[in-house]
Amino acid sequence: MKLLSAALTRTLDQATIQAQGITSLELMERAATALFDWILTELRPAYSTPIHLFCGPGNNGGDGLALARLLHEAGYAAHVWLLPAKRYSADFTANRLRLPAEVPCQELAAARFPELPASAVLIDALFGTGLSRPLTDLAAEVVAHLNRSPALRIAVDLPSGLLADAPQPPDSPLVQAHYTLCFELPKLAFLLPGHAAFVGEWHTLQIGLEQEVIHNMAVDNYFIEDNYLKGCLPKRPRFSHKGTFGHALLLAGSQGKVGAAVLAATACLRGGVGLLTVRVPQVGYAILQTAVPEAMCLPDSAPDILTELPDLTPYAAVGMGPGLGQQAASREVLRQLLQTATVPLVLDADALNLLGANRELLELLPPDTLLTPHPKEFERLVGIPARHDYHRLEQLRAFVRQHRCYCVLKDAYTAVAAPDGTLYFNGSGNPGMATGGSGDVLTGLLLALRADKRLSALDAALLGVYAHGRAGDLAAQETGEAGLIASDLVRFIGPALQELTASAPGL
Numbered sequence: 001m002k003l004l005s006a007a008l009t010r011t012l013d014q015a016t017i018q019a020q021g022i023t024s025l026e027l028m029e030r031a032a033t034a035l036f037d038w039i040l041t042e043l044r045p046a047y048s049t050p051i052h053l054f055c056g057p058g059n060n061g062g063d064g065l066a067l068a069r070l071l072h073e074a075g076y077a078a079h080v081w082l083l084p085a086k087r088y089s090a091d092f093t094a095n096r097l098r099l100p101a102e103v104p105c106q107e108l109a110a111a112r113f114p115e116l117p118a119s120a121v122l123i124d125a126l127f128g129t130g131l132s133r134p135l136t137d138l139a140a141e142v143v144a145h146l147n148r149s150p151a152l153r154i155a156v157d158l159p160s161g162l163l164a165d166a167p168q169p170p171d172s173p174l175v176q177a178h179y180t181l182c183f184e185l186p187k188l189a190f191l192l193p194g195h196a197a198f199v200g201e202w203h204t205l206q207i208g209l210e211q212e213v214i215h216n217m218a219v220d221n222y223f224i225e226d227n228y229l230k231g232c233l234p235k236r237p238r239f240s241h242k243g244t245f246g247h248a249l250l251l252a253g254s255q256g257k258v259g260a261a262v263l264a265a266t267a268c269l270r271g272g273v274g275l276l277t278v279r280v281p282q283v284g285y286a287i288l289q290t291a292v293p294e295a296m297c298l299p300d301s302a303p304d305i306l307t308e309l310p311d312l313t314p315y316a317a318v319g320m321g322p323g324l325g326q327q328a329a330s331r332e333v334l335r336q337l338l339q340t341a342t343v344p345l346v347l348d349a350d351a352l353n354l355l356g357a358n359r360e361l362l363e364l365l366p367p368d369t370l371l372t373p374h375p376k377e378f379e380r381l382v383g384i385p386a387r388h389d390y391h392r393l394e395q396l397r398a399f400v401r402q403h404r405c406y407c408v409l410k411d412a413y414t415a416v417a418a419p420d421g422t423l424y425f426n427g428s429g430n431p432g433m434a435t436g437g438s439g440d441v442l443t444g445l446l447l448a449l450r451a452d453k454r455l456s457a458l459d460a461a462l463l464g465v466y467a468h469g470r471a472g473d474l475a476a477q478e479t480g481e482a483g484l485i486a487s488d489l490v491r492f493i494g495p496a497l498q499e500l501t502a503s504a505p506g507l
């Protein structure tokens, strides 16, 4: 699914109007009908529930006015509050005129804000994609008033005050919505951690925008939704053998952190790797052989950290990092790996911290290496703290372009960055996955997929990130979010990958 900028959204509106031979007012009616249907099916308000609609001067306000009419016609208690302005959009005015006289409709004024009790539903239709500057004066006061209310807040298209795809000054007034209902496609702003408290739970409502036009739009941000990757993992041919799916090498573990190696190893095996060899220090040998009998173990000669890189000839892909520690000897193993590897690499955790602390090593990254930092590790990699979420995304694009690598920036909506700077935001997963070892599981899974020669680097990264989140969603159905631990993720990798597997060979 593409993420469109506010400007492209406007282009899409116009193209839809032209292609379908409809008026912009008819498109607004579709939007209002979709909002109405969602409210009725999902919220199921009582007829007596007071529904207060706060309408701004543009088409976002027009959506609110049309929704007020539909609610009123269906017997609900709609009450409209208008934000006075010098100019109103044509479709706002048309819907203002179509509002039945029985619907209470008042202009907002500083001394005349309505009481908004907990039993009410508030519709924020003040500003949408036409917002051009931070809210001030009366608009800012209205937003503060809405946020103070204990009532449920539903934002139309965007929480008012939030820009769809660009940063706003810190502390700009923003509606804190419980739900945001937008049209057809989500907005980039919804996926950034700093906006979670304002966007709330978001849903896209279909209003029949032209798919052909969307298809032809060039964008650099995508959202990976549920059906996007279905069938992308090739079905295994009947005459497969262990070699078909590659032999992976995992370099992981140190004194006190052998569990990370165990988790990554089991995830790699569940990810479908043909053969797995794990390099651990002596301290990990008995643990690994006992906990993961399916993996071969090639112990380092050192007791508690990795100090030697094994011969890489047998391997189709190499992963390094989980539980590694940051000792100088392990850094030299990393350096040697970067200098000698000719197969795909997956680098995580302390391998990333070693890169961050020795940034000259970044110059050695073989092309298409896959890095999986969380935001703090990413900051160490680039060496400059991000000023805000959008700045971090720009750093991410610059980083992958410079190093010709893939980077998985882990967050609530994990972003997979491709070397051309395109970002793919992952939609699967849940907060239960913020638990120790979750990242080690992702590394192991990605290592398995990178060892599978049938997959491109991008497909392996997208499938791995999505399946990891999906495994978390399946696991949480059984354990709940709080009770989820990383080994639960491992158990559900198989079912998650099964959902993504093509139903017939070659599909």
Ligand SMILES: NC(=O)C1=CN([C@@H]2O[C@H](COP(=O)(O)OP(=O)(O)OC[C@H]3O[C@@H](n4cnc5c(N)ncnc54)[C@H](OP(=O)(O)O)[C@@H]3O)[C@@H](O)[C@H]2O)[C@H](O)CC1
Binding pocket: 009, 012, 013, 027, 028, 031, 056, 057, 058, 059, 060, 061, 062, 063, 087, 089, 126, 127, 128, 129, 130, 131, 132, 133, 134, 135, 136, 139, 156, 157, 158, 183, 209
């Ligand atoms: N396909 C769709 O997504 C559809 C979307 N619809 C709805 O339309 C809005 C976008 O409508 P638009 O009229 O372009 O914009 P807004 O309603 O957000 O607001 C524009 C007016 O607000 C003024 N403005 C902007 N910023 C401020 C501010 N900080 N303070 C005060 N006033 C502000 C702006 O004035 P300018 O001076 O900037 O020109 C405009 O007057 C979209 O979000 C959807 O809700 C369609 O209904 C259906 C299809």
Ligand SMILES: [K+]
Binding pocket: 060, 124, 125, 126, 127, 128, 155, 156, 157, 158, 159, 160
């Ligand atoms: K809004």
